[in-house]
Each structure stands twice: as structure tokens, then as C-alpha cells.
Amino acid sequence: MPITPMTDLAERGWSVTPEPTWDLRLPDGTDTVEPIPGVVMPTWVRAEGPLQSLPAEAVQGATDSEVEGVRVEVEAVYDAKAGRYRLRGLSITASDAGEVTGVLLRRIAPLSILRWVLPRVFDTDDAALTPSVASFVAPEMDTLRESAEQERPAPTVQDAATIYRLAEVVREPPAKAVATALGLQARTATNWIKRAKAQGLL
Numbered sequence: 001m002p003i004t005p006m007t008d009l010a011e012r013g014w015s016v017t018p019e020p021t022w023d024l025r026l027p028d029g030t031d032t033v034e035p036i037p038g039v040v041m042p043t044w045v046r047a048e049g050p051l052q053s054l055p056a057e058a059v060q061g062a063t064d065s066e067v068e069g070v071r072v073e074v075e076a077v078y079d080a081k082a083g084r085y086r087l088r089g090l091s092i093t094a095s096d097a098g099e100v101t102g103v104l105l106r107r108i109a110p111l112s113i114l115r116w117v118l119p120r121v122f123d124t125d126d127a128a129l130t131p132s133v134a135s136f137v138a139p140e141m142d143t144l145r146e147s148a149e150q151e152r153p154a155p156t157v158q159d160a161a162t163i164y165r166l167a168e169v170v171r172e173p174p175a176k177a178v179a180t181a182l183g184l185q186a187r188t189a190t191n192w193i194k195r196a197k198a199q200g201l202l
Contacts, residue, residue: 009120014049016121032123033078036165036201040123041078045085047117048073051092051108058112066104069095074113084169087114111171118170132159136166136181155182160192161201 009016034040051059051070059067075089090110094100119137129137132155160178167177179189196202 009047009049009117012049012053014047014053014117017046017048033080035083035169036162038125038129039162039166041118041169042121043078044076045118045121046073046075046089047121054113055116058109058116060107060109062104062107066101066107069098070100070104072108072113074110074117076114076118078169084171085114085118087111115170115172119166122166130156130159130162132156132182133162133166136163136177157192157196157199158201160189161196161199164193164196164202 031043032040033043048071050067051062051072052064052067054072071093073089073091073093074087076085077088078084079086087110090113092100092105092108122137124133124137131153160182163178163181164174167174175186175189175193178184178193179186182189182192184192193202
């Protein structure tokens, strides 16, 4: 099976509801949006899975015993005016023998969960999902991805533009996301972003 964001989602035990239960289309009647060429996003996302399988930043400092058997459901809606997703719902369910405690709730970072889920449900074409862009979408998969590649191509200004826009959409600091994903110093990342804007990519 190819190493992709969607297979990573499934392998972690997460599932995505394919269609909304009510009409959440954009004013023009569409239920998807293309914020940048090659990346198509749903206007509504609901995903559910085990808390234990999320990256550490989503459950800050929680022990295995605290998160074992706990399941999370997140729901997000794309806000066309703001150009980003809004967290519309968050549900935490303990196992039959467990309990959702105040301590556990304080450890959970809802936006971190949202930022992890969202890029994995985007429909990206091969040109958009370059190794550099994939490093932003699913950085924890870099080791597996690098072992399957002969040579990683150098990042481009287009990569910077794609990462910048995706970061805005999922509510991450975009300049920081570009620097981290492309392995650039903050000042260099800022210059790349300026070049992308000058070229009409942003």
C-alpha cells in the first residue's frame, strides 16, 4: 500500500464520515473548495478514532493509562470568508471501564487534533503532494517516505506556496510551517514566501 496521508489515517484506526448529515455547501452550491491548484478540500469533515494513536502534541503529557481506550470525534466546517476551517465539535468518549476526567480534558489540544486530521482528508494530485508538501501534511511519515525514495528533490517556491496556504487553512502559523517543512531558517522562509507572492502563487 502506498505511503500516503490517507493510509496513515486508516492505519492509526481513524475513520472519516464521507458526507455531511445536513447541507453545508458553500454559497455557490459546491461541497469542496480548492484553496491552491492541486489541493481539493471538503467543506465539512467529521473524523473519529483512538486518542492514543494521535501525535504527542495533541495529548500533552498524558500517560498511556489516561488515553487507553479513549476515542475522539472532531467535526470541522470550512469558513469561506475566513479562508480556514472552524472547529465545530469535539467529543471525547472513555472505554466502558474508563472515565473522562478533568485532568485528561486539560491535556487534550483540540486544534492540534484538527491540524492533524484535516490535511489527511484533502484530495491532492501528484504534482501538489511533493515530498516537501508531504512533510507538512504528515511529518511523522518522513522516515518511511525517505526509505522508499532514491533521492528527495529540492523544495521549490511552489512547495512554499502550497504549504503556506494549507497551513492557513488548518490554522497553523504559515511562515513557521514553511520553515519547518522545507528545513529553512525563518528569514529564508520569509523570503521564499515573498517570492511566491511576487509570482502570483499566493
